[in-house]
Amino acid sequence: xxxxxxxxxxxxxxxxxxxxxxxxxxxxxxxxxxxxxxxxxxxxxxxxxxxxxxxxxxxxxxxxxxxxxx
Amino acid sequence: xxxxxxxxxxxxxxxxxxxxxxxxxxxxxxxxxxxxxxxxxxxxxxxxxxxxxxxxxxxxxxxxxxxxxxxxxxxxxxxxxxxxxxxxxxxxxxxxxxxxxxxxxxxxxxxxxxxxxxxxxxxxxxxxxxxxxxx
Numbered sequence: 162x163x164x165x166x167x168x169x170x171x172x173x174x175x176x177x178x179x180x181x182x183x184x185x186x187x188x189x190x191x192x193x194x195x196x197x198x199x200x201x202x203x204x205x206x207x208x209x210x211x212x213x214x215x216x217x218x219x220x221x222x223x224x225x226x227x228x229x230x231x
Numbered sequence: 232x233x234x235x236x237x238x239x240x241x242x243x244x245x246x247x248x249x250x251x252x253x254x255x256x257x258x259x260x261x262x263x264x265x266x267x268x269x270x271x272x273x274x275x276x277x278x279x280x281x282x283x284x285x286x287x288x289x290x291x292x293x294x295x296x297x298x299x300x301x302x303x304x305x306x307x308x309x310x311x312x313x314x315x316x317x318x319x320x321x322x323x324x325x326x327x328x329x330x331x332x333x334x335x336x337x338x339x340x341x342x343x344x345x346x347x348x349x350x351x352x353x354x355x356x357x358x359x360x361x362x363x364x365x366x
Contacts, residue, residue: 210317211361214325217311222329228303230267231334 262296269293273350276340277330279359281308281323286340286348328362 222229269275269289275297278284282301285294304326305319312322335341335351342348343359 210315210321211325211363214315214317214322215328217315217322218326218329221307221311221326222334225303225307227263228300228307229330229334230263230270230300231336 262292262299265290265292266296266300269297270339273338273340276342276348277327277335278341279324279327279331279343280320281325281327281330284342284348286342324359324361328358331356331358332362 266275266283270283274286274289275283275293276286282304283297285297289297304323308322308326309319312319315322331341331343332355335356337351337353339351340348341351341356343356
């Protein structure tokens with residue numbers, strides 16, 4: 162018996178104990194989702210673009226009154 | 232030799248643009264009061280697309296004044312759109328939000344998208360959804 166198999170055998174009861182505890186429901190099951198996780202950042206970017214453009218639009222109107230007669 | 236030709240061509244082009252610009256602006260300045268009067272009586276109004284529109288029939292002077300203003304607006308929108316990396320129509324629509332929110336006065340005409348011309352009442356104009364942050 163080599164040294165490594167000796168240690169493997171000594172650990173065996175520990176591993177079996179862990180498996181048994183899971184079977185009894187003591188483990189938290191982590192399941193990989195079937196679909197990829199999507200994080201949608203478009204909404205925020207879109208919102209920022211709109212806000213920025215609104216400021217540009219305000220400035221444009223203010224600085225060019227001849228283009229925006231009332 | 233070739234460089235000289237290119238330079239001459241560029242100089243000519245700049246000259247033509249300057250002259251054309253001068254003609255357009257001098258005409259537009261004469262027409263602006265007519266356009267203002269038309270806006271006041273509701274025959275010309277702001278549109279959500281960022282341009283002025285004609286509501287019904289107007290004089291040739293008013294019509295060409297509106298066209299001149301819209302050409303200049305389009306140039307300004309194109310400039311800003313390039314700076315911000317957005318489309319010209321997005322920039323124009325963002326400006327449309329502002330004109331509808333703040334420039335159109337009670338009794339004046341306005342139009343949203345290709346909808347009918349409407350007259351502004353006492354309340355604020357119901358803006359398109361994309362104008363959510365127009366204030």
